[in-house]
Amino acid sequence: MALTKKIPDDLDSLLKKSLHEDKSSMIYLFACKTDLAPDGSIQETMIVVTRVHLAIATQGLNGWQIMNQIPLSDISRIDVDTLVGASALLAEVNGTEIRLLRYSHSVAEDVADLVETLLNLIGPKASMIDMEPIEEAEEIDWSSREAHIRTFGRLWSFCLPHWRKLFIAILVTIGASAIDLLPPYLTMILVDQVLVDVDHYVWLGLIVGLLAISRVIHTGVTILSGRMFAVLGDRLAYDARTELLNILQLLPLKYYDEQQTGGLMARIARDAKSIHYFWIDFVPAVIQQGLLVFGMTGVLFYLNWELACLVLIPIPGIIYGSIYIKKYLTWFYGRTWDSWATFFERINDALAGIRVVKIFAQEKRQSREMELENEKVFKAERSIHIRSRTVRPLLAFLVSIGGMFVWWFGGIQVQSSEMTIGMLMAFFLYLSMFYSPVQQLTSMADWIPEMMTAITRTFEVIDTPTEDYKPEQNEEIPRFQGHLELKNVSFGYVAHQPVLKNITLDIKPGEMIGLVGHSGAGKSTLIKLMCRFYNVDNGEILIDGINIQKMDLGKLRSQIGYVEQDPFLFSGSVRDNICFGNQKASQEEIIESAINANAHEFIIKLPDAYDTNVGERGNKLSGGERQRIAIARAILHDPRILILDEPTSALDLETEKKIQEALGRLMEGRTTLAIAHRLSTLRDADRLLVLKDGEPIELGTHDELIQQQNEYYRLVQLHANVSSIVGIMG
Amino acid sequence: MSFLETKTMYLSREKNQSPTISISGDIFLKVKIRQAFPLSFEGKFITIFDSDDQYLGTIRDPESCDTETLSIIQEELDWRYYRPQITRIIAMDTRGGNSWFSVETSHGSTLIEMRDLREGMVELSPGFILMTDKDGNRFEISSLENLDKRSRRLINRLI
Numbered sequence: 047m048a049l050t051k052k053i054p055d056d057l058d059s060l061l062k063k064s065l066h067e068d069k070s071s072m073i074y075l076f077a078c079k080t081d082l083a084p085d086g087s088i089q090e091t092m093i094v095v096t097r098v099h100l101a102i103a104t105q106g107l108n109g110w111q112i113m114n115q116i117p118l119s120d121i122s123r124i125d126v127d128t129l130v131g132a133s134a135l136l137a138e139v140n141g142t143e144i145r146l147l148r149y150s151h152s153v154a155e156d157v158a159d160l161v162e163t164l165l166n167l168i169g170p171k172a173s174m175i176d177m178e179p180i181e182e183a184e185e186i187d188w189s190s191r192e193a194h195i196r197t198f199g200r201l202w203s204f205c206l207p208h209w210r211k212l213f214i215a216i217l218v219t220i221g222a223s224a225i226d227l228l229p230p231y232l233t234m235i236l237v238d239q240v241l242v243d244v245d246h247y248v249w250l251g252l253i254v255g256l257l258a259i260s261r262v263i264h265t266g267v268t269i270l271s272g273r274m275f276a277v278l279g280d281r282l283a284y285d286a287r288t289e290l291l292n293i294l295q296l297l298p299l300k301y302y303d304e305q306q307t308g309g310l311m312a313r314i315a316r317d318a319k320s321i322h323y324f325w326i327d328f329v330p331a332v333i334q335q336g337l338l339v340f341g342m343t344g345v346l347f348y349l350n351w352e353l354a355c356l357v358l359i360p361i362p363g364i365i366y367g368s369i370y371i372k373k374y375l376t377w378f379y380g381r382t383w384d385s386w387a388t389f390f391e392r393i394n395d396a397l398a399g400i401r402v403v404k405i406f407a408q409e410k411r412q413s414r415e416m417e418l419e420n421e422k423v424f425k426a427e428r429s430i431h432i433r434s435r436t437v438r439p440l441l442a443f444l445v446s447i448g449g450m451f452v453w454w455f456g457g458i459q460v461q462s463s464e465m466t467i468g469m470l471m472a473f474f475l476y477l478s479m480f481y482s483p484v485q486q487l488t489s490m491a492d493w494i495p496e497m498m499t500a501i502t503r504t505f506e507v508i509d510t511p512t513e514d515y516k517p518e519q520n521e522e523i524p525r526f527q528g529h530l531e532l533k534n535v536s537f538g539y540v541a542h543q544p545v546l547k548n549i550t551l552d553i554k555p556g557e558m559i560g561l562v563g564h565s566g567a568g569k570s571t572l573i574k575l576m577c578r579f580y581n582v583d584n585g586e587i588l589i590d591g592i593n594i595q596k597m598d599l600g601k602l603r604s605q606i607g608y609v610e611q612d613p614f615l616f617s618g619s620v621r622d623n624i625c626f627g628n629q630k631a632s633q634e635e636i637i638e639s640a641i642n643a644n645a646h647e648f649i650i651k652l653p654d655a656y657d658t659n660v661g662e663r664g665n666k667l668s669g670g671e672r673q674r675i676a677i678a679r680a681i682l683h684d685p686r687i688l689i690l691d692e693p694t695s696a697l698d699l700e701t702e703k704k705i706q707e708a709l710g711r712l713m714e715g716r717t718t719l720a721i722a723h724r725l726s727t728l729r730d731a732d733r734l735l736v737l738k739d740g741e742p743i744e745l746g747t748h749d750e751l752i753q754q755q756n757e758y759y760r761l762v763q764l765h766a767n768v769s770s771i772v773g774i775m776g
Numbered sequence: 777m778s779f780l781e782t783k784t785m786y787l788s789r790e791k792n793q794s795p796t797i798s799i800s801g802d803i804f805l806k807v808k809i810r811q812a813f814p815l816s817f818e819g820k821f822i823t824i825f826d827s828d829d830q831y832l833g834t835i836r837d838p839e840s841c842d843t844e845t846l847s848i849i850q851e852e853l854d855w856r857y858y859r860p861q862i863t864r865i866i867a868m869d870t871r872g873g874n875s876w877f878s879v880e881t882s883h884g885s886t887l888i889e890m891r892d893l894r895e896g897m898v899e900l901s902p903g904f905i906l907m908t909d910k911d912g913n914r915f916e917i918s919s920l921e922n923l924d925k926r927s928r929r930l931i932n933r934l935i
Contacts, residue, residue, distance in 0.1 A: 081886075086858065088884035130814065131914035132858035143806065144792050148858060152911040376870050377933045384894035 053077050057092060057103055057110040064112050065099050073097055075167070078160045080149040082132065084113050091147065093135075093160055095167065100137075102147055114146060124164045126157065133157070200505050201324060204282050215274035219330055222267040223337035227345060228260045230475035238468030271330060279325035287318045289508055296512035299579045303539075310507070311390055316383075320500035328497065335483030342480045349469055349476075353459070356451040357477060363444045364484060371437050378430040380499060385419070385426040392419045445484060452477055513578075515599040523597050526605050526686035527590050528555035528717035530576075534585035537575055544583070545571045546740045558718040560728035562758060563737035569721045572737070573689050576719065577606055589687070607685030607712075611692040613676030615664030620649055621656040623664070623675055627683035635682060642711045643678035644704040645671070670701035677708045688713060690720040725765050734758060780824070780833040782840045787848040795848050797824055797832065804832060809852040815900055822849055859916040860886075862907070865927035877907070881915060888915060899935050 053061070053074060062072060076095040083089040083104040090105045091113075101115040116139055123138035133154055135146040149157055205212055232253055240249045291314065346354035396403065396412050403412050452473060459465035530553040538544040546568045553559050561569040574580055575587060578594055587594045594602055604627075615623050624640060625631040631639075636656065640646040648671055652658040664672045673693060680688070693705065710730070722728050734751060736744035736758045744751055744758050751758035780799060787807075789795040794806040804826045812821035812834060822835040835841065838849045860881035867878045875896075877888040890896035891910045898906050903920040920928055 082858075082883075086854075086883055088860070088881065088886045129855070130857045130859070131912075134855070142790075143794060145794075145855070148855070150858075150911065150913045152909075152913060154911075377868075380870060380875070380893055381934055387894055 053092065053094060054110070057094075057105075060103070060110050060112060061094060061096075061101060065096065065101065065115060076160055076163045078153070078156045080147070080153045080157065082148050082150060084147040086148060091149075093147075093157075095160070095163060100164065118164075118167050121164070121168045124161055124168060126161060135161075201321070201501065204285060204321070205278075205325075207285075208278060208281060211274065211278055215271060215278060215330075216333055218267055218271040218274060219333045220337060222264060222271055223334050223341060225260055225264045225267060226338060226479070227341050229257055230472045230479070231345070232257050232260070233475060234466075234468040234472035236468070237471055238466045271334075275326055275330045279322045282325055283318055283322035286321045286504060286508075287314060290314055290318055290504060293508050293510065293512060296515070297507075297510055298513045299574070300539075301510055311394070316386070317500040317504045320497045321504065323497055324501065331486060335486050338479065338483045339487070342476050346473070346476055346480070349473060350456075350459075350465060353452060353456055353465075353473060356455055357448045357480065359451060360444050360447045361484070364441060367437070367441050367444065368487075371441075375430065375433060375437075376499070378426070378433060382423075382426040382430050383499065385422045389419045389423050392416055449474075449477060513599055514595075523590075523592060523601055523605075526717075528686045529553070529588075529590050530687065530717055530719075531588040531591075532585070533588070535572075535575065535582050535587060536584040537571060537580065537582050539571075539580075544740060546575070548585070549737075549742050550585075551735060551742070551745070553717055553719075555717055556715055557732045558713060558720065558730060560731035560734040561719060561721045561737065562725065562728065562734050562761060564761075567737040568740040569737055570691060571740075573608075573691060573719060573721065576687070576689060577608065578602060604683075605686045607680040607683050607688045607716075609673075609676050609680050609688075609690050609693045609709075609712075612669070613664075613672050613693075615660050615667070615672055615675060617660070617662045619654075619657045619659055620652070620675060623660060624656075624678045624682055626679055631682050636678075639678045639681040640675075642681050643674045643708040645674035645678050645708070648674070670705065673701075673705055674708060677705065677712055681712050686716060688716045688718040690718065690722075692721050725762055736761075778833045780835050782835060782838075782842075782845075785835075785845070786842055787845040789848055794827075795852060799832065807832065808856075809849060810856065811853065814857055815906070819853070822853075859906075859914045860884075862915050862917045862923075864924060865930045868930055874910075879915070888913075893934060897934055905931065905935065 065072065074094060074096055076093075078093045080091045080093060081088060083091050084102065092103050092105075092110075094101045094103065095118075097118075099115050099117055100121065101112055103110050103112045105111075116137065120139050121137050122141070123143075125136045125138075127134040127136055129148065132148045132150055134148045135157060136143055137146055138144075236250070236253045240246045240253055294310070294314075343354070343358075346357060392415065396416060403409060452470075456465065456470045456473060460467055460470050530551075532549050532551040535546060535549040536544055537546045549572065551559070561572065563569055571580075575582055576594075578599060581595060589597075589602075616626065621636060624636050628635075637646060640649055640656075649655055649658075658666075660666055660672075660675075664675070667675070677693070690709065693709065713730075720728060720731065728734060729748065731748070733745060733747055735742055736751070736756075738757060744754065744756055746754070752762065784800045785798060787795045787797050795809070797804045797807045804824075806827040808825040808827075808829065810823050810825065811818065812823055820837055822838050824832040824835070826832055835849075838846050841849065860883040862879050862881050864880040865877060866880060866885075869876045875890045875893055877890070879886060879888060888907060888909045890907070896908045896910075898908075900906055903917075905917040905920065907915040907917070909915070917923065917931070920931060923931070
């Protein structure tokens with residue numbers, strides 16, 4: 047075991063002095079840095095474990111101070127209590143539970159490691175055989191600047207497959223910029239050399255013709271460049287959306303546990319679009335306007351370097367202003383995005399729950415709440431628009447100062463014949479063109495942050511690690527026999543809160559195991575682990591002797607069937623839903639599976655029978671009908687292992703009977719794990735596993751468990767009482 | 777749901793240990809104390825659970841308890857609900873979609889990092905803001921009015 051933090055030298059000497067251990071044999075086994083002192087103040091704190099002691103030290107103004115030191119031999123238990131906003135480390139010392147300290151969630155994983163280490167050192171099973179002295183763990187510091195550079199890098203990597211088109215588009219844009227420089231120069235020649243004489247009609251025609259041709263070419267090249275970047279932008283936005291949509295399918299369930307659907311929808315709909323804006327507006331503008339600025343700076347210096355220097359005076363102010371505005375406006379754009387995402391979420395909720403709203407007659411309240419969200423969007427949009435519309439004219443004013451300088455000093459030079467009128471005119475024309483791209487570039491400053499924030503959010507989803515579909519030690523799996531083994535399986539959704547503890551179970555092929563226990567006992571979690579929606583923290587799950595973590599995830603799940611309490615049907619036909627897991631199924635196979643699921647009879651009576659659209663989430667069907675379609679879907683999928691998650695709850699007796707029959711057919715020859723609150727549903731189970739607080743407490747047949755008169759017996763009694771009450775009321 | 781009669785119950789404890797409750801003469805060791813409405817009715821409707829996390833009852837208003845019981849309840853709530861009060865925003869920054877707040881709190885100075893402002897910063901009622909960082913740690917601004925002018929201005933950009 048390689049252990050975490052290095053102990054600072056001053057703390058090391060303090061510990062050696064204070065712990066009175068033999069200095070030559072004093073070895074640190076574990077050190078963990080936390081962030082709260084025992085009194086709850088935010089201070090750097092260290093928990094140190096030696097072969098003999100557990101010590102807690104806090105760094106105060108006067109250096110390290112040992113707050114607590116306990117001989118390991120006095121500790122009989124170590125535990126974590128999850129509080130609100132923090133967690134606490136508890137220990138049983140000489141038979142009394144004491145609170146050692148609290149720590150923030152940021153260091154929870156380190157403390158969980160500490161607890162694991164301590165469990166090996168205390169109590170009757172104490173062992174130090176495998177313990178190795180402390181090593182400093184490598185820390186990675188991901189600075190946000192790197193994140194920013196990564197975002198830019200990713201944007202360009204998206205473009206790689208289309209580099210030829212991009213290269214041509216950039217060339218065309220450069221051409222458009224170069225042509226743009228020509229008209230003012232021609233104007234200067236026109237004013238200074240052609241218009242001064244009355245007989246220069248040919249030259250006049252030639253120069254005007256050149257001006258017209260340059261305009262025509264410029265217009266054509268600009269159209270071409272715009273169209274090329276537009277197509278490229280659309281293509282890249284499409285690629286980003288496709289990647290995003292593909293990734294969404296592959297993300298682990300844990301990701302969806304932490305995300306709101308509305309926020310994800312906003313990312314797909316709005317954020318991916320930002321990639322389009324990056325290529326359509328940002329890249330061409332930077333190339334074209336940037337080249338114009340550089341080209342014109344060169345020409346201005348060529349024409350009159352003194353005047354050119356004056357033109358550049360406002361530039362530092364413009365650059366400083368742009369940077370300041372970028373920083374300032376970013377917060378407001380973030381707020382606007384957030385208010386839109388919340389707005390989408392509210393609409394999503396309101397529309398999905400419209401039946402509940404109507405049945406509780408809460409339409410007015412819902413309207414009011416949506417109006418509030420709408421108002422928040424309005425206020426956020428207003429605050430950003432007011433600010434951006436204020437800063438832009440201020441920047442434009444800064445820009446106009448350069449014109450004053452040119453009028454004053456240029457005017458003096460013309461009057462003293464140091465400069466021609468044509469050159470002054472050309473200077474002004476270049477000047478108007480010079481500040482225009484500078485203004486455009488600066489005006490971009492207020493939407494670059496918005497765009498970059500949105501693009502970063504998009505990449506954040508794309509970069510989220512997906513499920514490990516093809517593990518490195520990928521083992522070939524044949525069609526399962528259905529032999530399931532759970533060996534000391536433990537799991538928690540968060541590191542220090544185990545939901546399942548030490549589950550060991552051997553299930554023979556074709557056997558049906560019923561999972562029994564109160565709500566929150568860990569039944570559904572166990573099923574999620576079987577499907578590898580989550581990976582176990584400790585122990586292993588084997589199917590036919592192969593650890594499921596070494597299996598190709600797709601092949602594993604293709605042999606598992608799952609019928610849940612409230613099955614999800616996709617919008618589409620009955621047929622589409624039945625053959626969801628087996629697209630190649632023939633019409634005969636679909637009908638046969640529906641017959642076996644006791645679904646054929648009602649399906650055939652629907653207006654369009656198997657082609658009937660079931661509506662969003664199957665809302666045009668009753669609960670029992672949806673359930674039977676889900677069973678038909680599972681039958682057609684032909685899994686070797688079947689998982690039933692309370693499939694007959696909340697149904698009337700007649701429907702339940704039909705579904706029980708269907709399930710009976712579905713379970714034939716398949717290894718089955720079934721959860722049911724109604725214990726009568728599990729009467730056919732070969733064995734029952736009773737879970738309590740995540741731990742297996744009983745395993746056996748119905749009769750054996752009844753005879754034992756423990757937890758299962760109590761549950762049956764409770765169930766019988768409830769049934770009789772329901773019977774009386776019914 | 778049972779509300780506890782404050783006249784027939786009291787809490788006691790040894791230093792640094794979980795409290796013990798006596799309800800009408802029945803003694804329960806190592807009880808846990810939680811709030812039913814920690815955000816909307818903070819300090820009222822205090823629920824008591826035994827060492828096996830079985831519900832024992834609810835105290836409507838701990839103010840009606842004896843002094844020692846009230847003091848233990850307060851200590852337990854301070855222990856269980858760790859929400860440092862933000863007293864000043866020193867600086868804030870945003871880059872790459874993440875936001876950072878350098879703050880002074882009732883428990884010391886710290887840096888709060890948020891991945892998602894919308895999730896992390898919620899105005900529960902006017903001027904009462906709950907901030908949750910990327911790791912789930914919580915910080916509270918109980919009243920925006922109590923902050924200095926600059927901190928208020930910075931927060932107002934976000935809510």
